[in-house]
Amino acid sequence: MSDNIRVLLVDDQELVRYGFRLILEANPEMIVVGEASDGMQAINAVRRLQPDVVLMDIRMPGVGGIEATKSIIGFHPDTRVLVVTTYDLDEYAFGALDAGASGFLLKDTRPNDLVAAVRAVHSGDAVVSPRITAKLIQVAAPHLLVRAAVDAGEALSELTAREREIFVLMARGETNSEIAAALYLSESTVKANVGRVLSKLNLRNRVEAVIRAYEIGVVGH
Structure with a gap:
């Protein structure tokens, strides 16, 4: 390839x-x-x-x-x-x-x-x-359906400490490489964690993650 x-x-x-x-x-x-x-x-x-x-x-x-x-x-x-x-x-x-x-x-x-x-x-x-x-x-x-299957607090409680860290950085618009540098992780590790965060919060992509983070106050406006 x-x-x-x-x-x-x-x-x-x-x-x-x-x-x-x-x-x-x-x-x-x-x-x-x-x-x-x-x-x-x-x-x-x-x-x-x-x-x-x-x-x-x-x-x-x-x-x-x-x-x-x-x-x-x-x-x-x-x-x-x-x-x-x-x-x-x-x-x-x-x-x-x-x-x-x-x-x-x-x-x-x-x-x-x-x-x-x-x-x-x-x-x-x-x-x-x-x-x-x-x-x-x-x-x-207001126009996008962020498809959360459970209450936000309950969903966040399912995230590990590392996944919460990554969720916050995702919400700030950081790319995988930037998150990896900030947390001293490999990009493959970050990518795996991002996938788990999206799955646990029932989100389709990182942009929905940004919206969700602002909705529930993980990051401020």
Whole structure:
């Protein structure tokens, strides 16, 4: 299996796609395998090109990013979608959470952070821009169903001390590598603990974990 990360760029602005291509292809392990200017083109391109990561805009003519993300994840569950949006107030971006997106970034993200985010979602991690996190709590939480099977206090009591530590760091938007560095653990150990936290709290992904943490006061607003 190739170590290269195959990326599909989806944005209705050619200049944006060009900029992303320059940033990503400056890294030898990343290959931009194609581009699309709307959601339907993206769906067809994923089927044809089988990228590892899709950099997905939200507001596009015709089929938008949320619908495209839902279709892509539904038919190609191993493909990771990283949503990139212009405004931190763009609540449409948060709808991509239910569609299965692995993360959210703003278009003013620094190049190095964009590259790191692509690497992170490719490895199975999730990424949420710090500026989006606050809006995600404010805007998205009332509209998303965080499917908790038991009362929050009861669920948290099932977490080990280590899992609680990791839950707090997840809620602050830390990636697996950042958590590993903070707790002096291997990334594989962190990944295993993250999986157990999500399972015990009946959460689908790390973004729901952020919302849940704010809801129950594990971290403050």
